[in-house]
Amino acid sequence: MKLYLVPTPIGNLEDITLRAINVLKSVDAILAEDTRTSGVLLRHLAISKPLHSYHIFNEHQTVQRIIAQLKSGKTIALISDAGTPAISDPGFLLVRECIKADVPVECLPGATAFVPALVASGLPADRFTFEGFLPHKKGRQTRLTELSGEERTMIFYESPHRLLKTLEQFSQTFGPDRPASVSRELTKLYEETVRGTLQEIIAYFAEKAIKGELVICVQGK
Structure with missing residues (x-):
């Protein structure tokens, strides 16, 4: 009886750990956000286990059955x-819910996008705040206002079609001269980290077709 949380590669399939492979081979079943995406990885690793869908739209309905x-x-x-x-x-x-039900939980260390983005940004990494995705509409401006006085390096996730809008809002909130970085396609063939002021980064991406998931790091006040 145990739940394992197993990190999977964010791009380069070689970033799976030996321990992660052994755990995935040993468990009775695997819960996946998208069974099609995870199916590709599991076939690559020659792992054949029952694969079940577990995502943001069904987690409340399925959690007790999993418990x-x-x-x-x-x-x-x-x-x-x-x-x-x-x-x-x-x-x-x-x-x-596992903790409430006294089910052991073990989280393996492994791939996550914001750590390499932060380290490669050149911004202070001793203290930082991970903000993930900002609210799209309701609460977005409130959150930005709250962060205007933040002294730690701030880390955000963003999608390609929202990048320029978000960077413009950051420029208005933190000032156009605030040092920042944008990392995209981390660990993949076209990995890129763009560093500079927010104003410089906006100018750079305004001329580009933006693809891939993005991590934005912004220096604190």
């Missing part, structure tokens, strides 16, 4: 499409 399976003695691994489960992905609710 019951764990309580019956099964071992289950939770993976997300990329990176560490529960970091801007489903997982928190299941972990919380």
Whole structure:
């Protein structure tokens, strides 16, 4: 009886750990955010285990059934499409319910996008705040206002079609001369980290077709 949280590669498939492979081979079942995406990885690793869907739209409906399976003695691994489960992905609710039900939880160390982005940014990494995705509409401006006085390096996730709008809002909130970086396609063939002031980064991406998931780091006040 145990829930394993298993990080999966954010791009380069070689970033899976030996321990992660062994755990995925040993469990009774695997919960995946998108079974099609995870199916590709599992086939690559020659792992054949029952694969069940667990995502933000069904987690409230399925969590108690999963707890019951764990309580019956099964071992289950939770993976997300990329990176560490529960970091801007489903997982928190299941972990919380496992703890309530006295089901052991073990989280393996492994890939997550914001750590390499922060380290490669050249911004102070001794103290930082991970903000993930900002609210799209309601509460967005309130959150930015709260962060205007933040002294630690701030880390955000963003999608390609929102990048320029978000950078413009950051420029208005933190000032156009605030040092920042944008990392995209981390660990993949076209990995890129762009560093400079917010104004310089906006000018750079205004001339580009923006693809891939993005991590934005902004220096604190």
